[in-house]
Amino acid sequence: MLISDVPKQAGAAARLVDPIAVPGGALPVPGSGRGRKHGTSQTEPFDRWFRYPAGFASDYVASLLAHLELPKGSTVIDPFAGSAVTGTAARRAGHSFFGIEAHPAIAELGQLKLQPAPQHCLSFSETAKQLVTAAESLAAASEARLNEESDLVRRCFTEPVLTRLTSLRDLIRAGAAEEWHLHAKWALLGTLRDVASARVGWPYQRPGSERKPTYADPLGRFLQRVSWIEEDLKQQSDFPKGLDFKVVNGDSRSQASWAEIDAGSAQGCVSSPPYLNNFDYADATRLELYFWGDVSSWAEMCSSVRAEMLTATTQQSSVGAAMNARSELRSYGDVAKAIEDIVEKLTTERTVRRRGKEYDRVVPDYFLAIAQVLEQLATAMQPGASAIWLVGDSAPYGVYIDTPRLISELAQELGFSSEKDVVLRRRGQRWASNTTRHDVELSERMIVLRRTS
Ligand SMILES: C[S@@+](CC[C@H](N)C(=O)[O-])C[C@H]1O[C@@H](n2cnc3c(N)ncnc32)[C@H](O)[C@@H]1O
DSSP states (O other): OOGGGSOSSTTSOOOOOOOOOOTTSOOOOTTSSSOOSSSOOSSSTTGGGOOOTTOOOHHHHHHHHHHHTOOTTOEEEETTOTTTHHHHHHHHTTOEEEEEESSHHHHHHHHHHHSOOOOSSOOHHHHHHHHHHHHHHHHHHHHTTGGGSOHHHHHHSOHHHHHHHHHHHHHHHTTTTGGGHHHHHHHHHHHHHHHOSEEOOSSOOEEEEEOOOSOSOHHHHHHHHHHHHHHHHHHTOSOOTTOOEEEEESOTTSGGGGTTSOTTOEEEEEEOOOOSSOOOHHHHTHHHHHHHTSOSSHHHIIIIISTTSOOOSGGGOOHHHHHHHHHHHGGGTHHHHHHHHHHHHHHHHHHTSTTOOOHHHHHHHHHHHHHHHHHHHHHHEEEEEEEEEEEEOBOGGGOOBOHHHHHHHHHHHTTEEEEEEEEEEEEEEEEEOSSOEEEEEEEEEEEEEEEOO
């Protein structure tokens, strides 16, 4: 679908159709290749290290990068880098990569995937076998300390499983995996949901709801994950020379996070920002964060993990930030009016409810944040370079928010032209206000922006 197919007035009902053939060549859609429709692939090399719920598959990103027709050795950016799916796809295509990710643990994972494997040491699988033998012999001692684990962690596993997981964790934390420390950590974190006996599917962890574990033997499953990581690292052993790969743990709104990339040096961007759908990236990884000991309370989660994330959930919203955002957005012309119109409708919907959620406070803060990221992205990108963003629309309380379109319009205020707006998949949900039922489904879209000169 061309951007011109979307109704002129932002926020109005868009008639979403699927014409994928667009000027400049057909854009690949997920499902047309091996790329999963949604979520990080559980089978692709590197993606399978850890299933981050918000990701897309690297083979799909590879097809998007191919569409950009970048010369080898280009620099690709992702300001919402997640677990570096764009990064691994860019490396495979022979490009440098620069990503920014606000979630500290996920940024660590992304960076780990992009660095060369440790050399001149015991192999990862040999190290892991030694760890497993030691963990078995320490299991009895670990059992005595299970009451020190958080409530969430204790309720997600049977005692024999948790004893093995914690003894392995304590060995790794104590440095027993040596050069393989982070690889061992992520092989273990990837194992947790495989062996849990409570419902820990993404994004919600429901320790009160039992299930049969997908895999019974935690140490065996850990070794299997180690073998995948080792296989992927071997496949990538020929580390491309002269290219740089980096995931910075930071906030892509702030100029400081972009310090390592020169202005005008990036030739492409493939990214997916948080959607306006109340999805909480910190909460989604609560099990791993509590298990590893990164956080021990909700307050700590908010102060350390969520601190640099842009506001996309009502739990992150505040009156002050929303007021400030509404005033700052005023300089963005017509798109600011469209956002203000949405905010007013959402305020009305909130106030007619007894405990209405503060979507009206999330929306201005979210779009101001997106504008700030686009401003940094515009500085980093070469004139003429393209950015592909995957993003969904939403309809809290039946108020339709055409997020992809509003992002495209903000981008036009910030040095980009809007080239394409394509429906990728329908999300099977019709949006309805209190009084009307509109015949429009929510969808996930791909917008293509071009840096103007
Ligand atoms: C839709 S996900 C992208 C996932 C990624 N494409 C992948 O494959 O793993 C959006 C990501 O943006 C991150 N994020 C949120 N606010 C951010 C900010 N201000 N700066 C950088 N990253 C941020 C979230 O933590 C989340 O990982």
